[in-house]
Amino acid sequence: MYHTWMRYFTPSPAHHRLGLVCLGVGLQHGALPAVGPRVLDHHVAVVISAGRGWFRGADGRRRTVTAPALLWLTPGVTHHYAPDPDTGWDEAFVDFTGPATAAYADLGYLDADGPVVALTDTATARTAIGRIARAARQGNPFLEVETAAAVHELLVALRRVRADTGADGHPVLQALARDAFQPLSVIEHAARHGMTPAELRTAVRRGAGCSPKDYLLGIRLGRAKELLVGTELPVAAIARRVGYDDPAYFSRLFARRVGTAPVHFREQQCRSVPGGFTDRIPDPSRPPTIPPSAPADDGRRGGG
Structure with a gap:
């Protein structure tokens, strides 16, 4: 038994100039059927939050997948995977493409050589995926731009929670x-x-x-x-x-x-900063503000 929800999008050529575009999003859990073997023409990030299963890539080697984990599905590369039928798993996936994927790969955010990535947690990644799911409502005029921004957010979130590096990097x-x-x-x-x-x-x-x-x-x-x-x-x-x-x-x-x-x-x-800069990062819940001016004393206030 399994449950699934998914939406797919078709961004315009103008949206592709954003660098990254989202092609689809899905949330699934349970004893899902096996995927593949297949080859895609775009990237997919499959975030496994709970459960376990297996993955087989182009090299034919079968890898164990234990949550929390990430599966990178790379364009032009054969992949085949499934959750354990006894335990199932909880997954969220995002399909995406665009010219910026090459830069993300060069910077180490996309790793074609490591299709199974251990994570420390999936909360921040699921938050980004949740933004895509919420943007997927019918008639949303900002769909393509909102989902594109969330893909950038997702790639950063996944880079931060890789188990082989700390949250602040190596x-x-x-x-x-x-x-x-x-x-x-x-x-x-x-x-x-x-x-x-x-x-x-x-x-x-x-x-x-x-x-x-x-x-x-x-x-x-x-x-x-x-x-x-x-x-x-x-x-x-x-x-x-x-x-x-x-x-x-x-x-x-x-x-x-x-x-x-x-x-x-x-x-x-052309900025004057009399007080100078500080290295202290402001609290987002209490951003710097201009204090209200004191009321001018025009001499008309009454005495007690």
Whole structure:
């Protein structure tokens, strides 16, 4: 016995320009029938929240699936899977496609080589899938855009709950972020972690989808932008604060990555922040607000 609900969508060419589009969503549980063997022309994320079963990919190897887990179904690749008939499982699936899938694959969010992924939990992924299910109501004029946004959210949620990394990514990434503003080379960063440069590159590529140099550069330039906008520090002082002893080299890097020189970036923003920036993240339930002005005393208030 099993229960199933699903909807399928046909986004227009204009919606495909969003980068990702949702083609369908489904919620199922119980002793579902086997799927495949089959080949699809798009991606599917199958999130298993409870139960167990098996999966067989193009290599013919049968893998055990134990919740919480994720099945990646990749375009052009044969797949065949089913829950255990004695226990069944609880699954939610999302079909999606679009040119942005290539970038997500390069960044490590989609893994064709690892079709069965152990997860730590499925709550955040199910929340994103729930947004798609709610958007699927008849006559919703925002259907394609809402569901496309939720697919992006789903891919991030699934990346965060992979069992082989923490919620904040690989520990090496956390350490690199902590030390990002120190004037250290990639070789020196690797030595700090007892790794060769090649091992560090592999770890960062797997965790962040880029090289250690690009990972550090992104963090440094983000902080440099904050200092350019929120302070009156000279560019040379900002360069030193974010890890560059040579201000001219920093300015060239900034211009190459941002598209404009640091001084021009500061001029474009045209913001005055007398109190300066803070690293403290606001509580979303209590965002910063402008306090109400005190009533002016026009001399007409009565005495007691």
